[in-house]
Amino acid sequence: MMSRDAIERLLDAAFGADRHGRTAYLIRDGMPWLPELSFGIEDEKGRLIGSLQSWPVALADGNGGQTPLIMVGPVAVDPAVQGTGHGRALMDAVVAAARAQRSDPLMMIGDPEYYGRFWGFSAEATGGWDCPGPFEPRRLLALSVDGRPLGGTGMLGPRATVRA
Numbered sequence: 001m002m003s004r005d006a007i008e009r010l011l012d013a014a015f016g017a018d019r020h021g022r023t024a025y026l027i028r029d030g031m032p033w034l035p036e037l038s039f040g041i042e043d044e045k046g047r048l049i050g051s052l053q054s055w056p057v058a059l060a061d062g063n064g065g066q067t068p069l070i071m072v073g074p075v076a077v078d079p080a081v082q083g084t085g086h087g088r089a090l091m092d093a094v095v096a097a098a099r100a101q102r103s104d105p106l107m108m109i110g111d112p113e114y115y116g117r118f119w120g121f122s123a124e125a126t127g128g129w130d131c132p133g134p135f136e137p138r139r140l141l142a143l144s145v146d147g148r149p150l151g152g153t154g155m156l157g158p159r160a161t162v163r164a
Contacts, residue, residue, distance in 0.1 A: 006048040014076040023133030024109050027156045028055040028071050039093045041086050049078040050086040061154040068104040095119050098145040107142045128153030
C-alpha cells in the first residue's frame with residue numbers, strides 16, 4: 001500500500017512543490033483516489049519510485065446532469081529513474097485495469113502524441129469540455145475503455161455523490 005507521505009515526496013520530486021495550483025488539482029479537488037485504478041512501483045529497497053493515481057471526476061452539463069469520468073494522473077517517476085519505462089508500465093497497468101473493470105471513461109491532461117500513440121487517448125471528443133483553470137485544449141484527452149461514446153459539453157470537476 002502506497003503511503004500518502006511517500007506519494008507526496010515523489011510528486012514533489014517529479015513536479016515541484018508548487019504543483020497544487022495546477023488545473024488538474026482543481027478538477028479532482030476533494031476527491032479520494034481510486035485504489036483499484038492507482039498503482040505504485042518500488043525499488044529493491046522498498047522505496048516508492050513511481051506512482052499513478054486515478055480520481056472520480058465528472059463532466060457537469062450545466063443542467064444538473066453529470067457524466068462520470070476517471071481522471072488519470074499524475075504519473076510520477078523519481079527523476080533519478082525517469083526514462084526507464086516505469087511511467088509506461090504504470091499507464092499500461094491503469095488502462096488494462098480500467099478495461100478489465102469496464103470502468104467509466106478515462107481522461108487526463110497530457111501530451112497527445114505520447115498518450116495517443118501508446119494507449120489511444122485523444123482530444124477528438126473533448127472539444128466541448130471546459131476546465132476550472134487554464135488548459136490547452138489539445139492536451140485535454142479522453143479514452144473510452146468499454147466502447148461507450150465520448151463527448152458532451154460542460155465543466156470538468158469533482159464527481160458529486162449522493163448518499164441516502
